Amino acid sequence: MIAGRELPAVRHLYLHLPFCVHRCGYCDFVTAVGRVDEHAGYADALLAELELERHRLTDPLETIFVGGGTPTFTGKDALARILSALPEASEVTVEANPETVTPELASLMRAHGVTRVSLGAQSFRPKLLETLERRATPDVVRRAVHTLRDANFDNVSLDLLYGIPGQSASDLDADLADAQALEPEHLSCYELEAKLGTRFTHTHGAELRRQAEAMESYFERVVETLTGAGYRWYETASFCRRDGGRELRARHNLAIWRGADYLGLGVGAVSTLGDERQRNLPSVGRYVAALREGDIPPRELEQLDAPTRAVERLMLGLRLDEPLALDDANGTVDRVALERLVDGGLVERVDGGVRLTTRGRMLGGAVTAELLA
Ligand SMILES: C[S@@+](CC[C@H](N)C(=O)[O-])C[C@H]1O[C@@H](n2cnc3c(N)ncnc32)[C@H](O)[C@@H]1O
Numbered sequence: 001m002i003a004g005r006e007l008p009a010v011r012h013l014y015l016h017l018p019f020c021v022h023r024c025g026y027c028d029f030v031t032a033v034g035r036v037d038e039h040a041g042y043a044d045a046l047l048a049e050l051e052l053e054r055h056r057l058t059d060p061l062e063t064i065f066v067g068g069g070t071p072t073f074t075g076k077d078a079l080a081r082i083l084s085a086l087p088e089a090s091e092v093t094v095e096a097n098p099e100t101v102t103p104e105l106a107s108l109m110r111a112h113g114v115t116r117v118s119l120g121a122q123s124f125r126p127k128l129l130e131t132l133e134r135r136a137t138p139d140v141v142r143r144a145v146h147t148l149r150d151a152n153f154d155n156v157s158l159d160l161l162y163g164i165p166g167q168s169a170s171d172l173d174a175d176l177a178d179a180q181a182l183e184p185e186h187l188s189c190y191e192l193e194a195k196l197g198t199r200f201t202h203t204h205g206a207e208l209r210r211q212a213e214a215m216e217s218y219f220e221r222v223v224e225t226l227t228g229a230g231y232r233w234y235e236t237a238s239f240c241r242r243d244g245g246r247e248l249r250a251r252h253n254l255a256i257w258r259g260a261d262y263l264g265l266g267v268g269a270v271s272t273l274g275d276e277r278q279r280n281l282p283s284v285g286r287y288v289a290a291l292r293e294g295d296i297p298p299r300e301l302e303q304l305d306a307p308t309r310a311v312e313r314l315m316l317g318l319r320l321d322e323p324l325a326l327d328d329a330n331g332t333v334d335r336v337a338l339e340r341l342v343d344g345g346l347v348e349r350v351d352g353g354v355r356l357t358t359r360g361r362m363l364g365g366a367v368t369a370e371l372l373a
């Protein structure tokens with residue numbers, strides 16, 4: 001228990017490192033371009049926030065996820081200081097952009113307890129990488145994986161995007177083949193979303209809307225190809241190798257999909273702590289200034305009532321290939337809709353819980369929406 005509060009200690013920690021070399025047109029994450037002279041000050045602020053919040057955390061933790069932005073673009077000294085200050089954890093993931101992965105960076109991460117690297121490949125087709133304004137060419141993506149392997153990383157995940165304007169079905173097949181050739185332990189395949197207010201949406205939004213229907217078949221292609229190759233489709237967009245008894249699902253994300261509490265530190269980071277959601281505001285300047293003064297960073301607090309938590313739990317839990325206990329979703333599920341979806345072969349009852357069938361998972365959000373009372 002945390003001193004003075006009836007909250008169990010938190011076992012999952014997220015850290016946000018916002019700096020990127022360049023802002024990709026499709027991205028709406030909290031990022032800051034360049035600003036290399038601010039990386040050290042940001043690390044100081046992040047470490048100060050960690051000290052303010054450390055009492056909430058178990059030691060050791062179960063999982064840590066260092067995301068961005070481009071965490072691996074952060075100055076080496078700053079990154080090393082951050083990683084050395086963290087509690088131990090069974091899984092420590094760092095998000096990396098391929099062009100930043102050098103042998104020095106890989107050894108720095110190994111030496112500081114990183115166990116897993118999530119690499120943003122996005123595509124292996126040069127013209128699509130150009131459309132996405134990515135800095136890494138396909139060979140740079142491949143070289144990054146080899147560099148990580150040379151540093152003995154045995155848990156590498158690749159992010160891929162599909163639905164990129166101009167991407168044909170055979171481009172997608174080729175991307176999936178190129179990704180598999182690198183034998184990643186894990187793959188995340190996301191449909192490219194037109195995020196409100198991004199340059200990309202301004203330029204390509206109409207095209208993304210036009211191709212929306214075709215995306216169902218692209219999604220099926222991704223699932224069929226990767227499950228056919230032996231990957232476990234354990235979450236809507238996530239696939240992992242089946243490797244004997246080894247856990248190759250992303251344990252950090254898995255905990256969140258299962259509804260665990262997590263603490264998020266850094267600019268724009270979100271935490272869910274019992275019935276409270278906390279969101280640090282997205283300004284790097286204000287974040288650093290507040291922590292320099294020893295204050296908590298500017299943040300919004302939101303109270304989560306029981307029905308909101310139950311709906312979130314259902315929406316996240318049904319992304320997984322494991323059953324969701326219906327007790328957790330009491331009052332949230334429309335029982336008549338549930339029977340209809342079971343009869344229609346979109347939902348199945350397993351071990352006292354429910355999960356979506358393969359067909360149900362292909363339809364995803366639409367089935368979940370129908371289940372909600
Ligand atoms: C937080 S981003 C940062 C990762 C890293 N900086 C990079 O660019 O590879 C994590 C992942 O979100 C996905 N992503 C970013 N913008 C997206 C969008 N508009 N639609 C779908 N997925 C997106 C990408 O696959 C990306 O690898």
Ligand code: SF4
Binds near residue numbers: 019020024069
């Ligand atoms: S996609 Fe990645 S590299 Fe590009 S701006 Fe977003 S966080 Fe930065």
